[in-house]
Amino acid sequence: MxxxxxxxxxxxxxxxxxxxxxxxxxxxxxxxxxxxxxxxxxxxxxxxxxxxxxxxxxxxxxxxxxxxASLDHNQMAELYVVRAELEGLAARLAARHATTEEIRVLRDQVDEDRALVNDPPALSRANRRFHKQIHLASHNRYLVQQLDLVHRSMVLMATTSLAAEGRGEVAMNEHEAIVEAIAKRDEEAAYRALKDHISVAFVTRLKADARSNET
Incomplete structure (x- = not known):
């Protein structure tokens, strides 16, 4: 039944x-x-x-x-603005609330994910797991729900910014900086590091789109 x-x-x-x-x-x-x-x-x-x-x-x-569905330029820009703010808030709250064990998991993920920098599809999946772990470490169910909606919309982007040359290694360094700020309980640094990480990803995507539109 x-x-x-x-x-x-x-x-x-x-x-x-x-x-x-x-x-x-x-x-x-x-x-x-x-x-x-x-x-x-x-x-x-x-x-x-x-x-x-x-x-x-x-x-x-x-x-x-x-x-x-597909996202036009304006929709993509709007999505990144919302994502950056919500992800930054998640990092801020993770710096405040994350347990020692959750921080250990984040550090382990960064170490393990470095082996995937030359495999964009696998790194993209690992990237989602990393961000999800930060969402959960915020210990705010309503924020997690909103970020789930944002990330669901991200699947409408045909490619991952992690496929850009050199982006994987840089992204891993950015992830490490985010985790260290969380581990130090530096809420402002965690917020800024995560927002900057999303901003760089957006710029990388815009550059890739511009190249693909060249005739």
Missing amino acids: SQGKPQIKDAYTLILEAIDVGTFRPGDRLVESDLADRFGVSRTPIREALQRLETQSLLARDGRSLIV
């Missing part, structure tokens, strides 16, 4: 992950029957998952079809 909800959740997660890893890219049309065949689930949970993704603005209407 309760089997429907887990199945709907699974369909939603499968489609979201496919968008996240680039299987479905902005502008791609999503067909209910094709998705049901691909993921081996019935069309009802697929239909409900698509409706949920459309409500969250991750999918858009193109006539009668649903396509993966």
Whole structure:
């Protein structure tokens, strides 16, 4: 009797992950029957998952079809502004509230992630885990919820800024500085380090987009 909800959740997660890893890219049309065949689930949970993704603005209407949404320049800029402020606040609160164990996990993540600097897709996944750990270390459930929404929208960006030449190593150094500020309980330094990290990522993305638009 309760089997429907887990199945709907699974369909939603499968489609979201496919968008996240680039299987479905902005502008791609999503067909209910094709998705049901691909993921081996019935069309009802697929239909409900698509409706949920459309409500969250991750999918858009193109006539009668649903396509993966895309972010224009202004939307991307707005998203980065909000992300920088919320991430900075998470770092500030983590400097105030993080446990010794949570700080140890963050340090271990930075050390482990350095081995991935030449593998942008893997580094991108590790980057999300790192930021999620900071969100949790803020010990503020409402902030975590808002950051989850922001990061969900980030999947609409077709590429990761970590793919830019040299960005992986620089990002790891930025992560280390963020963790050290949190470990020292320096709230202002943690806030600034995280905001600056997001700002550099945005500049890197803008430069990459400019190069890709050259004719």
